[in-house]
Amino acid sequence: MVSSSVRPYAQLREALSRRDRSLREKVVSLEEAASFVQDGATVGIGGSTMSRTPMAMIWQLIRSRKKHLCCARSIVSTDGDLLLASGVSDHVITSWFAQSILWGLSKVMRHHIEGQTAKFEEWSHMAIGMRFRAGGMGVPFLPIRSMLGSDVLRLRPEAKEIDCPFTGEKLLLVPALNPDVALIHVQRCDAYGNAQMDGLQFMDIDLALAADRVILTTERIVSNEQIRRAPDQTKIPFFCVDAVVEVPYGSAPHECYGLYEPMLSHMEAYVAQVNQSPVHGMREYLERYFYCPASWTEYLSLIGMEELLQASQRGRSIYND
Amino acid sequence: MLAVLSARQLRDGQVVFAGVGIPLLAATLAQRLRCPGLTILFEGGVIGAFVEPGKLPPSTNDQRCTKRANMVLGSADVLLLLQRGYVDVGFMGGAQIDQFGNLNSSFIGDPAKPKIRLPGTGGGNDISSLTNMIVAMKHEKRRFVANVDFITSPGFIRGGTSRAASGLPTGGMFRVVTELAVFSFDDAERRMKVLALNPGVSREQVQDNTGFDLVFDDTVSVTEPLEEVELATLRMLDPDRLFIA
Numbered sequence: 001m002v003s004s005s006v007r008p009y010a011q012l013r014e015a016l017s018r019r020d021r022s023l024r025e026k027v028v029s030l031e032e033a034a035s036f037v038q039d040g041a042t043v044g045i046g047g048s049t050m051s052r053t054p055m056a057m058i059w060q061l062i063r064s065r066k067k068h069l070c071c072a073r074s075i076v077s078t079d080g081d082l083l084l085a086s087g088v089s090d091h092v093i094t095s096w097f098a099q100s101i102l103w104g105l106s107k108v109m110r111h112h113i114e115g116q117t118a119k120f121e122e123w124s125h126m127a128i129g130m131r132f133r134a135g136g137m138g139v140p141f142l143p144i145r146s147m148l149g150s151d152v153l154r155l156r157p158e159a160k161e162i163d164c165p166f167t168g169e170k171l172l173l174v175p176a177l178n179p180d181v182a183l184i185h186v187q188r189c190d191a192y193g194n195a196q197m198d199g200l201q202f203m204d205i206d207l208a209l210a211a212d213r214v215i216l217t218t219e220r221i222v223s224n225e226q227i228r229r230a231p232d233q234t235k236i237p238f239f240c241v242d243a244v245v246e247v248p249y250g251s252a253p254h255e256c257y258g259l260y261e262p263m264l265s266h267m268e269a270y271v272a273q274v275n276q277s278p279v280h281g282m283r284e285y286l287e288r289y290f291y292c293p294a295s296w297t298e299y300l301s302l303i304g305m306e307e308l309l310q311a312s313q314r315g316r317s318i319y320n321d
Numbered sequence: 322m323l324a325v326l327s328a329r330q331l332r333d334g335q336v337v338f339a340g341v342g343i344p345l346l347a348a349t350l351a352q353r354l355r356c357p358g359l360t361i362l363f364e365g366g367v368i369g370a371f372v373e374p375g376k377l378p379p380s381t382n383d384q385r386c387t388k389r390a391n392m393v394l395g396s397a398d399v400l401l402l403l404q405r406g407y408v409d410v411g412f413m414g415g416a417q418i419d420q421f422g423n424l425n426s427s428f429i430g431d432p433a434k435p436k437i438r439l440p441g442t443g444g445g446n447d448i449s450s451l452t453n454m455i456v457a458m459k460h461e462k463r464r465f466v467a468n469v470d471f472i473t474s475p476g477f478i479r480g481g482t483s484r485a486a487s488g489l490p491t492g493g494m495f496r497v498v499t500e501l502a503v504f505s506f507d508d509a510e511r512r513m514k515v516l517a518l519n520p521g522v523s524r525e526q527v528q529d530n531t532g533f534d535l536v537f538d539d540t541v542s543v544t545e546p547l548e549e550v551e552l553a554t555l556r557m558l559d560p561d562r563l564f565i566a
Contacts, residue, residue, distance in 0.1 A: 048365060048396060049382040074396055075382065075443060096443035101341045102379045102563070105440060113438040120438060122427060124446040125364060126404070129397025145404050146450035149487025151472040152442055155432060161488070170488030199384055200365045202396050257384045264379075318384055 005158050006140045006175045013138075015212055021239040025191040030060040030296065033215045033243040037066055037181050043089075044132065044179035044211050045073040046204040047251070050100055050262045052197075053079050054183040056250040057217050059299065062086040062290050072179060074128050074203050077254075078267070081108035081274060085282040086290070090118040093177070095125040103271045111278040122152055127159070127174045129203050134176035135210030141173040148172055182211035184236070185250050187259060189216055190224045193241025196233045199257030208236045215243045217250045219259060249300050249308060260315035263307045324350055324565065325551045326519070326544065327412070327457040327498040331356055335409040338362045338448050341381045343457045344412040345372065346555070346564045353554050360391075362408065364444040366399045368392040374558045400444055403451040410495070411448035415458040417469050420512050420533040422476025422494030424449065424456065425469035432471055442473045449474035453495040460499035460530050467533040477511035484511070501527045503544060507536050517542045 034057075037043060043061075047053045058079055061069070071083055072093035080097050083089035085108055097120055099106045112118040123131070130142040141160075147153040148161065148170060160173045184204050189195035193216055197204065208214050216236070221244065227234060250256070253263035253270070273281040293299040300308060328347040331337060333356040339348040345363075349372045352359045360369045365382035369391035372378065378385035387393055402408060416439060417425040426445060430436035448454065454476075458464060476494040477484045484493055497504040497513065505516045514536035515527060520543060528535055559565050 049380045051365070051380075051382045051384070075380075077380075094441070095446075096441045098440035100380055105437075110438055114435060116434075120441070122441045124442050124450075125444040126397060126400035126447040129395070129400065133397060145488070146447040148450065149472070149475045149478050149484060149489055150446055150450070151432070152427070152446050169490075172488070199387060200367070200382065200393055200396075202366065202382070205395065206397065255383060257387075261384065262379065315384065318388070 007178055009138065009140070012178060019242070023192055023238060026193055026241060026244045027191050027221065028243050028245060030056060030245055030247065031064070033057065033245050034060045034064040034066070036213050036215055036243055037061060037069070039067040040069070041180040042070045042072065044177070044182040044207045045071055045079065046182065046184035046202065046207055047254070048073070048200070048202040049075045049077045050254040051200060052185050052202070052256055053251045053254040054185040054217050055079065055252060055254055056185070056247040056296055057183045057215055057245070058082060059290055059296070062088050062286065072128070072177060074125060078270065081106055081282065082286070082290070084108065084112040084118050086286055091121065092118065093121045093123065093128070095123055095128050099271050107275040107278040108282055123147070123156065123174070124152060129206065130174050131177035132203050132206040132210050134174070135178040136206040140176050143171040143173055145171065177210060179207070179211045181213045181215060182207045183215050183217070184208060185217045185256065186236070187219050187256065188222050189218045189244060190222055190227045190238070191244060192224060192238035193236070193244050194224070194227045194234045194238045195236035195241070196227070197235045201235060205235055208240045213242045214240050215245070216241050217245045217247045219248055219250060219256060221246045247296055252300060252303055252308070255315065258315060258318060260308070260311040263303060263311045266303050266307055322500055322547065323347070323457045323498060324555055325547050326503060327455055327496075328354070328551070330455050330496050330498065331359060331410065334358045336360045336362065336407055338364075338403060338408045338411045338452065339381070340364070340413040340443075340445070341378065342414050342564050344414060345377065345381065346559060347457065348412060349558055350551070350554055353558070354551065362399055362402065364396060364399065366394045366396045368394070368399070375560050377559055377563055400447050403447060406491070408452045410455055411452045412455045412457075413445055413448060413474070415456045415464070417464050417466060418456065418458065418497065419466050419469045419476070421478060421480045422454075422497065422506055422511070422513060423469050423472045423478065424474040424476065425471045427473040428471045430470060445474040449476065449494075450489050450492065452492045454492065455496045455498065456494070457498045460501045460527075462530050462532050465531040465533070477506060480511040481509070501530060512536050514538070515541050517544045519544050520546050
């Protein structure tokens with residue numbers, strides 16, 4: 001039995017051999033980077049919950065009116081609301097989808113999933129990680145010991161239960177996930193795409209290795225000399241990366257480790273508006289913050305200087321002690 | 322109250338995998354009061370955090386979780402520590418639980434056409450599949466049901482030896498802590514059993530708020546009342562009452 005979700009090894013190798021893996025400059029604009037994402041693509045999203053979300057790239061995909069993306073992320077928060085409500089995505093693969101523990105269940109998610117206009121494909125958190133890792137390792141699956149016995153597994157025929165050939169124990173094989181494109185936001189990288197990440201790295205390294213294309217957004221672009229002075233800090237190598245976009249505050253209103261914490265006043269206002277009215281409230285929010293601004297800078301201005309500065313002050317405070 | 326009572330279930334020197342909210346608060350409380358050697362793991366990829374008072378993280382994936390930690394690593398890797406067996410206790414909140422300690426955080430109603438689509442498992446399924454669990458939750462009849470609509474995070478599945486037979490030879494539900502009582506699970510059938518009543522709570526009150534027959538021993542102990550030092554520490558940790566109900 002061949003599961004259609006796992007790509008044959010020959011095809012994976014062929015796709016990679018056709019990629020330009022040379023050491024070359026890849027700096028582009030958000031608009032140009034969006035052209036790497038085709039309608040219907042499977043898109044892996046880096047970061048987790050409200051942390052290091054590649055929000056600027058999501059913002060651009062929504063403005064570029066992409067369609068039918070299947071989005072995979074370890075844990076989805078308001079990014080999922082935006083992707084579903086804008087019509088960019090109708091399929092989310094994740095382990096958890098809510099606005100956050102602070103605000104709880106997303107009415108926007110409920111509207112789309114219960115109304116069956118979009119699909120929420122649930123895996124355990126570790127299973128999502130092992131699916132990206134298998135993809136990054138070039139193997140069709142990895143064995144895990146969770147999800148067994150649960151209804152989460154019952155809804156996932158893509159995963160296969162086996163008896164271990166060595167011990168006879170029950171194991172679950174989760175299929176490799178090789179997204180067409182990965183969107184990852186980092187604190188720094190060079191123009192070639194050598195990326196450094198501070199703090200929590202989530203599943204981003206596996207995701208970068210697994211994907212066919214990687215779009216890196218970065219708080220700042222540093223020189224290749226700086227990267228070469230501390231190569232142990234490089235977490236994603238340049239040859240995985242296809243586009244580099246410099247976007248300050250590229251995770252706003254979410255957090256970017258050591259630089260800014262979530263912009264909670266903005267988030268609170270957002271949650272109040274869209275949960276009260278998951279269709280109209282959401283449409284108004286998208287219009288105001290996503291479609292109308294002429295640039296990312298204008299979007300940040302709408303969030304407001306005070307909010308950005310407070311979030312930055314809290315974000316940087318972890319280096320104060 | 323939930324935070325204090327569940328903090329008491331932890332022992333110094335343990336490695337605990339904590340979810341956000343009450344579990345994070347309770348584990349941090351235990352660390353401050355009686356268990357300075359408690360190692361707290363977070364799903365975001367953190368080993369050995371000491372969360373700062375007044376700066377509770379809004380999720381287990383925020384930078385505040387890394388405060389004074391020994392190590393940060395990828396989120397799949399921190400979950401794999403559970404699989405290898407480095408974790409003594411998993412600690413989560415719950416939306417709906419049944420007589421065998423199975424938790425539902427995915428669907429209310431039929432999964433094919435749910436009345437409510439809940440957020441899903443997160444790391445809950447991994448944690449409850451791979452270690453001993455403490456669950457802290459509100460005690461309401463609609464949350465304590467005979468059989469959950471959907472097993473998101475496995476307890477003892479259908480009781481008896483069904484958990485091991487499903488491929489989960491280790492771990493299982495250890496304690497459930499509510500505002501009414503502390504529960505364990507009996508050894509043979511693996512059904513929920515009252516371990517201790519909270520002060521001023523009667524057997525009838527607990528049973529009346531539960532949607533299935535609870536197991537009671539002939540004599541059931543009563544939990545020690547909350548101490549002022551426990552409450553004061555809790556208020557110090559969460560002055561904005563983000564997670565204190």
